[in-house]
Amino acid sequence: MATIGDVARVAGVSRSTASYALSGKRAISADVRGRVEAAVRELGYTPNAGARALATSQTMVIGLLAQFLEDEFAPAMLQYMLGVSNTARELGYDILLSTEEDGTRALRRMTDSRMIDGVVLLNVAEHDERLPILRAAPQPGALVGLPADCTGVDVFDLDFEEAGRLMVDHLHRLGHRELILVSQPEHVVERGGAYVWRLQNAAEEAARVRGVMLHAVFGAARQPEIGGELNAVLEAYPDATGLLLNNEAAAAALPTVLHERGLTAPRDLSVVGRYSDEFARTFSLPYSSIESAPDRLGGMTVRQLVRRIEGDAGPAEPHVVRFVSPELVDRGSTGAPPARA
Amino acid sequence: MATIGDVARVAGVSRSTASYALSGKRAISADVRGRVEAAVRELGYTPNAGARALATSQTMVIGLLAQFLEDEFAPAMLQYMLGVSNTARELGYDILLSTEEDGTRALRRMTDSRMIDGVVLLNVAEHDERLPILRAAPQPGALVGLPADCTGVDVFDLDFEEAGRLMVDHLHRLGHRELILVSQPEHVVERGGAYVWRLQNAAEEAARVRGVMLHAVFGAARQPEIGGELNAVLEAYPDATGLLLNNEAAAAALPTVLHERGLTAPRDLSVVGRYSDEFARTFSLPYSSIESAPDRLGGMTVRQLVRRIEGDAGPAEPHVVRFVSPELVDRGSTGAPPARA
DNA sequence: TCCTCCGTGCGAACCGGTTCGACAGTAGCG
């Protein structure tokens, strides 16, 4: 494998001159630059990443910590990963991926050994145990998901409060007065998945204000449990005319459930979910939904992280906490409630 | 950040001694080793990955090339990624992920710059343009998916021929005599997705031998197209009593389609898919299916790759091409064909 | 008593880049 020494020898210059010719950090005559570039092409030279990292303390690699927990919905996470990965590549960074269950170990390994210039944490819990480690690390970090304490990190998330209000308002305007909200498993909440109650609390508040009855329940993240639970809740609240889903698995399971019960949306039941358009297309979900914009969120997160890595953010520029406004994508699954029997 | 020099100073030894004490590659007295280990703990020392890579030409990182093409089904790919990632971690390796559309560029970057010790290629096409680059690289590579030319790489894949036979045999034994096979989009085949016709050809041959009529069609990988196509094909072959799916999107779309048509499996139609159990659970697919075992395949691939990286495989140990035998997971979606009207 | 051998530890070189300081040559200017 060719080194910069080989390039220098072929071009008839010193190693330092070859380096400067390639980096452009000092003025180099056109003649010499040409010879160096020719040598690079001739030898097929590519700089050794380890050596460069050692010399510059920059790896051009971003760590991506994604935990695939048993009770969360894996394909939803993929969308965020792709948003992060693709944007990182655009900005010249590669992705070191960890799917380890023990995120703290992975994070410590990556930061301590200096494999990465910065790190993105997905699916951040309210009191995420990775955060103390991240704050102690020399590399900057950016999160998708809102923890209780945001000091020292940049944070991006969907505005789940607004999403909850939006769902309720939308159905209220159409005339619905009794709704069901199916959230993630309670276990997710206990583990600190704050977005669950952020949406739920806001929805309940909006319902109270509008005089709408809202039945909030937790749902499993898996078949066949979630299917049974959907059936049960539809039976428990027969007068409910609107169904709000903050649970991807529930959305994926709903077509079958409605089929079994002989129901059609929006004729018999209006349905609003919270997931990405990509998700809806992939799983052929015909329900209107709050766009969760994982690709956009992932992209924003990486962009801010790279700004910090490259110091474009002033050395002490305050950390940001930014919420993406939810938008309702109309897929025709909501309408006026059915006339009462 | 502490370096090995700091450790050596605190322990009162030379850098080389500290290194040997930690690696165990030379005899070191218990006394000195104890002092070095204490210094490591005191300073929180972790070796710098770049420096180590430079010195040893080993990065303990495996490249993972996953292309998310518009006309393939993203969540299915995730399963393979997780299989690879988790097994790699078990073996002490980290994963450098590329989701770049242009896999050749990513592969060249990773190998040329020596960021990785080996690479796993997912979703390999028959004449995959990444293969020539991989063969020219100094690092070993392992594939998931069967290319036309397997020289110089280790290859793992599901036995799609056997899968095709198994699907047809299973329904034939139950009494079915007219079947429909929905494959991936023709575009996937054109691009070299050999597994499509590997399964299809074997299914057609088995059907011929058994005297079963088999209608083979391509299906889109997206909504709403695939839904329309499923409807169309069910209408075109009203006497078909069995449906074979080698297309994840079709499987995901089928519940809605059957609902619309008022059909129930297996009463009106027997259905067999080809996807993973994880996939079935996640998307609440109630159809029996050939287990595609992505986690197992991903794991096998990494294990073999690591053997090669670490030279446990003899220097010239021949490369392997290994097929996983398909197994049918019964979810109760097949039965005797309905009595003819 | 002397030589050899083994167990331990050290010094120095090396991996392949980047970057600082020095310096020769030339141009510009008074």
Add this chain to the structure above:
DNA sequence: CGCTACTGTCGAACCGGTTCGCACGGAGGA
């Protein structure tokens, strides 16, 4: 004509590990 300033290049040091060769001291054998 001499001084300064600038341009372009080089040599050397450095990043943080690993590893080879060597030296030292004590034990064992002849």
